[in-house]
Amino acid sequence: MDNPGSSIISAFGAGSGVDFVQLADQLSEATYAFQRSNLETRNQGLEARISSASLLRNALTQLSSALGDRVRTGELAPRANVSDPAIVDVSTTSGVVPRGSYSLEVSQLADSQLLISQAYTSGDDLVGEGTLRIRFGEVNGATFTEDAGQAALEIAVDASDTVQTLAAKISSASGGALQAYVAEGNGGAQLVIKGEDGASNGFVVEATSAALLPTATPGDLTYLAWDPATDAGQLRQSARDALYTLDTVEYSSPSNTVTDLPEGLSFDLKATNVGAPTTITFSNDTSAITDVMNDFLVALNDLAGLLAEEATPLGGTLGNDPGARELKRDLARLTNEVVMPGAAPGEPSTLADLGLKTTREGRFELDTERLNETLSNNPEAAAAMFTTGPFGLFATIDRLARDNTTRSDPGSLAGSVSRYEAQVERNSDKLDRIAEQQENLRERLTRDLVAAERRISASQSTLSFLEQQIEAWNGSN
Template sequence: MSSVSGTGTVSSAGVGSGLDVESIVTKLVAIESQPITTLKTAESKLQTQLSEWGKVKSALSDLNDAAQKLTLPSTWSATTATSSDTTAVNVSTDSKAVAGSYSISVTALAAAQTLASAPQTAATATLGAGTLHIQVGAWNSDQSTFTAKSGTAAVDVTISATDTLNDIRDKINAASPNVKASVVTDTSGSRLVLRGTTGATNGFTVGVDDGDGNNTDAAGLSALAYDPSSSVASMTQTQAAANSAATINGLPVSGTTNTLTAIDGLTIQLSKLTSAVDVNVKQDTDAVSKSINTFVTAYNALQSLLATDVKYDAGTKTAGPLQGDNTAVSLQNQIRAVMGGSSSASSVYTRMSDIGLAIQTDGTVKVDSTKLTSALGSNPTEVKKMFMTYSSNGASTSDGFAQRFRVYSDNLLGVNGAVTTRTSGIQKSITNSDKRQQQLQDQVDAYEKRIRAQYTALDTAMAKLNTQSSYVSQMITAWNKS
């Protein structure tokens, strides 16, 4: 417990004087600190404003992205294809496709040459040692002539006497990129099946160097030999290599696979023979409509955010975080003015409401899907102009709406843009506030140290006086007794 020594030294503030020094100092420091408290309260509001402007920048960036997409030719050139018989002909499009109609007949499907060996007792059966030579190429119509494919060489596969059908399959698959093997077991036994890739130029021969010395007798490894041009056919051909064949609007086309790319921008997948399939390619208005709706969603998100930020609720007497912020109020009014303005970019549609994008009383936009679909279906070119036209001479009145929003948001978010400048200003105010608070805190700390020293001195003086008073009282009492 604090006390006063006989020499009058104070070991705890307030003991010598009897004053509540700690309480006095705390209250005095609190009064001195009030400017810091005021600055902290103001800075808290600034931090809230800075955070809210961050949300506005993000929403504005989303609007910029959505507007940017509507200024891209690829957005408006997207196409979709329909087929009258998707089980026979399926069609997909890419950015190069143009609108058009086609009649497609399929006269042949691409096929891969397939060979099957004679049945063996099991997949674990062995055939004997030797080497297989697999060569890819093309057969003539009766397989009397084989022409090796340009740029290819025979693939050699070494087989040992202990290799089973399964082992032979695995070795072929590891060595040959163009011919794949499998083992098929049916009621007759297990067969090695070889299959090439589709297309007439992807047929193949199988030559054999049989370890038993006879390469053509169908015994030992020569059971896998196949080269009709040399009168060797130990394996049975179950399917010949063939190209696909079709006519498109009467013009013959063919390919080594059942996927044709004879028309720029179209991928045609053939699945079965058919006399005629109608294919129609048109602008993908659903994709465009989705992009427009994404743009409207981004606009509404920004408009709603700003409306919440700048409003004042008289009922609850609460203000939005940016209430009274001129930049925010101006931004809210300007984007609404851009959306509700007119443009001469299209000779048919001059306002957003003309295609079903109507501004509501709260500033947001409501999409009339029926009206938008009708505009895209009846006059997609003019809708495109309405959004993406850009005037090279700087006449903004003839710019499309997406171009206007893109340029407008770019300017706002630029280095010297209003949004960037506003957020930079708030951040600077926060930085200055931090510096001022630190300066004031240093002053408060010095003030506290000074008054503590003063009260300590007071305590010491009072302690000495109290000690002297006690001593004098004791002496007087002693004198009176004597």
């Protein structure tokens, strides 16, 4: 866009031959060029430091996250050995190390109630208008004991409802507590209703017909009513709890998936074994620990290499950064830091006990001989170092990562990033002020030079008039 002074100067004929608008731009820019260049150069350096510090911080966070994932998946947890795997699948809570052996005897699996209605000709048959009420509780023989903690279902049945549409209403109204569908087998169309596992999840079906004289026949809603006292073969499976003993202690569970057991055990019960208890023992997977240590070594060396490159004293982007210096010190003392303060004498307590050592160049190596010795002599104590508890390998690296993401700590990488960002913001504010000052100067110079151009043009006009008068006088003489 042309400067507004250009048209003014053109109107006066630009008598001096000098482009004062361009001159004003150049003078104002030159006045602040050094300050602006200096601040822009500083910001470029700060942005480079922010990038480097963020790169190191993210690399450390990713190392902690990856290590945590390996620990949380249970990959390093002691492996359960079940003498009869057909009875149960066993898992353990992360951070808990089961010891010894356990005896398990399952006398009953948890199951759900299965109710089959009397037959209809087709799933499209009308069921009759009225209200279907389903109450939940325990069915025991010919008796039903309602569970007051479970709300009954009230289902409005229209005159147009069929066996199919009623099944859909039951499933929807129960919110997943019941599964209803129509089975059209050899005996005709039958409404199938399945509940959830657990003795308290049995149910009865009560029907109130809109007909003046209910007939309890197909087409009348009372045909679908059921309770255990009048069962005529509709009940095909009763709801019940799982019953089992662990080390002869009796337990029950509404589900075959059992958690919160002693020693962090969890069971997925699959079959009964009355009179033939199965034995559960645990053994540490030393090969998994070795694999993790090798992977950890690679990731740690990647971090150390990146730190050495970014924070080298001569020429490194973070050569004088306090956060980078602190991380160097943290890595230097990592191998000998006590990560298991409660370890008994002779048990591993440092990462050096797991074979981790440093070289003179600041790199890390794995002493496999020492690692194997630890795994052989103290397998349980070594496994305890690979949990999500407050101590151990993961807790140490996680704490290191967290310390370096605390922006309020000036000695952390995050503190460095915060400090550099604040400096960039201050410099950017200064650049904004310089731009404003430069524009004000340019406008002032433009006004002053345009005024000067007017005076020069006026002088040239006067001089031209005088020259013409002198020539006229000389000609008349």
